[in-house]
Amino acid sequence: MKRRDFIQLSGMGLGAMMGASIPVLGNMVPVEHLLEPGADIATKKRLADIALNATKSRGATYTDVRIGRYLQQFIFTRETKVQNIANAESYGVGIRVIANGTWGFAATSDVTPDGIAKCAETAVAIAKANAKIQKEPVILAPQKGVGEVTWKTPIVKNAFEIPVQEKIDLLMKVNSEAMKNGAGFVTSNLFFVNEQKYFASSDGSYIDQDVHRIWPTFTVTAVDKAAGKFKTRDAISSPMGMGYEYLDGLASEKISAPNGLIGYRNSYDMVEDAIMASKQAQQKLTAKTVPAGKYDLVLDPNHLGLTIHESVGHPTELDRVLGYEANYAGTSFATLDKWKTKSFNYGSKQVNIVADKTQPYTLGTVGFDDEGVPCKEWDLIKDGILVNYQATRDQVNILGENASHGCCYADNWNSVQFQRMPNVSLRPGKEKLSVFDMIKGVEKGIYIIGRGSYSIDQQRYNFQFGGQLFYEIKNGEIVGMLDDVAYQSNTQEFWNSCVQICDKDDYRTFGSFFDGKGQPSQVSAVSHGSATTRFNGVNVINTGRKI
Incomplete structure (x- = not known):
């Protein structure tokens, strides 16, 4: 076995060991290759035009082309040892078309004029073959071309330019200090992603984006x-x-x-x-084991973000609502009939949840989505009422709208883009309120911090969430640590029990770096912001109880 093949297989094996949600995409490359410049904008535009002209000449009524270079660096350590370093690159072209009213898609790693022309021909041929069984034509919301534009994550330091040894030194210090302070074991990891994406469409858009993400x-x-x-x-x-x-x-x-x-x-x-x-x-x-019962919960943003993700983010995905995700991940209780009433109480009047792909420093923020739509913010739940969903260009007509929400994404050039969750966040309270003030008003409660184990049903309705740290609150004061805590509720009951939200000074984000969806499965990265929030009368169970 060649050394390069061994490194690639061992990297993939470690990814599997860490969990199926940590994918290493592309080929393993030397670390210095991650800093080599990709194709310049003029070259990418010339190649994109070859695809646009080839699909038009073969009868496509719409085409978009994505030329993507995807870079990853993952570092894994345990105690005093580096377990693995994975440096990966994936480079190629994905071409999506509408012909005879039907989608077709093809992709290639042959990024040459001939390779792209052949890929374009294949995409159109697939669309025409699909049209034979298509029942209704694809309806795209109009999107004016934006011309030639660029967008870049506003970074100060490119993580790929930081020497690997410096990153290892940081993780070794993390491990050493943890062991000095009582840890028996410790693992630490760094994840860095750079998506260099060029998008061109028959609408007249040529968009070059450089997206960076980090997770320690x-x-x-x-x-x-x-x-x-x-x-x-x-x-x-x-x-x-x-x-x-x-x-x-x-x-x-x-x-x-x-x-x-x-x-x-x-x-x-x-x-x-x-x-x-x-x-x-x-x-x-x-820590004292928790007595089961009803408690007022004070939930830190680092905990609440996961609850938002599972109980609001996923059920307001329109493709899930329509049943397109049923086979893989279920459907949604937030069905169209509830939305049409304009009066469905998803939560209390304190609950205002927005979808937003423009918020600085967040995982889902880009300038344009993978359909060339400028990103924006829109309401999902306003004053507790379900008012909208997450939709793409070929979905918004179902909602009677004529503009995409800009939440289309593909995790690689060889993946077809589809609706993915934007940043979904709970707006902070308007009145000045600190966490300390909130806790003072709680007679019997639990303060929960960090993400723990969870489960939720296929309609994103009945759920159970744990956490990392649990502190008992009695008569407005924290009196000690608890253990074996999980809370149970259903989505509507839970969000209607929301009574207080701290103000913007406490607002922070939680994130999911590898959120899975679709068949074949893809991953995306998304953030969820909130301030510390109080929920009254939630059922808490003891997870350590022997049955």
Whole structure:
């Protein structure tokens, strides 16, 4: 076996070991290759025009071309050792057309004039073959071409330019400090992604985008050998649409929280969090088990983001509502008949949830989606009422709208683009309210921080969520740590129990770096913002109870 093949297979194997949601896309390359410039804009425009002309001459009424170079660097460590470093590149062209009222798609890694012309011919041939069984023609919302434009994630430091040794040194320090402060085991990882995407369409758009994302994370484990117990605490970090400045303190911004906890916004001190995590994992070993019952919950943004993702983000995807995702991931309780009434109480009047692909530093933010639509913000839930969904150019006509929401995405040049979740966030409260003030008003409650295990049904309605850290609240004060906590509810009941939201000074984001959807499966990255939020009278169960 050649060394390159071994590295590629071992990288993929580790990705599988870490979970199927961590894909290494493309070919393994030397690290210095990640900094080599790709094709210039003039070359990409010339190649795109070859595809546009070839599909038009063969009867396509619409064409879009995506020339993509996708770069990844993933670093995995455990205690004193580097387990793996994966440097990957994927480069090619995807061509999507409408011919005879039907979609067709083809892709190629042969990025030459001849290779692109053949790919274009194939895309049209597939569309015409599909048209024989198409029942209704595709209806695209109009989209005016934007001409030649560029957009780039506003990074300060390109993570790929930072030497690998510097990144390893950071992870080794994270691991060392965690072990010094009581961790029995620790794993730490860095994920960096750069999407260099060129989009051209028969509408007259030529869009060049350079998208960067970063995710630092770890898990520490504390062990009580005498009792035969162990407890873990994951990083309280959020993946971001930023460069390496997220880790070097240039954008340092911390938010104080009760019990000496720290929230991070637009910056992250990985070493500081690892030290705190080790101490908290040890505290969890002796934490009191929770008595089951009804509690008022105070949910930190790093926790609430996942609940937003699962109970609001997914059920408002229009393709899921229409049943297109039923085979893979289920449908949605938020059906069209509920939306049509304009009075369906998804949540209380405090609940205002927006879809937004323009918010700075977030994972889903780009200038244009993968259909060339300028990105924007729009309401999903307004004053508690379901008012809209997430839709693409070929879906919005179902809603009676004539403009796409700009939430179309493909995870690679060889993947066909389709509706993917934009950033979905809960607006902060308008009145001045800190976490400390919120807790003062709680008589019997639990303050929950961090993402834990969860489950939710196929309609995104009945659910159960855990977390990383749980603190008991009595008569307005935190009195100690709890363990074995999970809360159960259904989506409508839960969001209608929302009574308070902290103001914009507490607003932070949570993120999902590898969110899966579709068949064949694709991944996307999406953020969810919120301030700390209070929900009254939620059912809490004890997950450690023996049955």
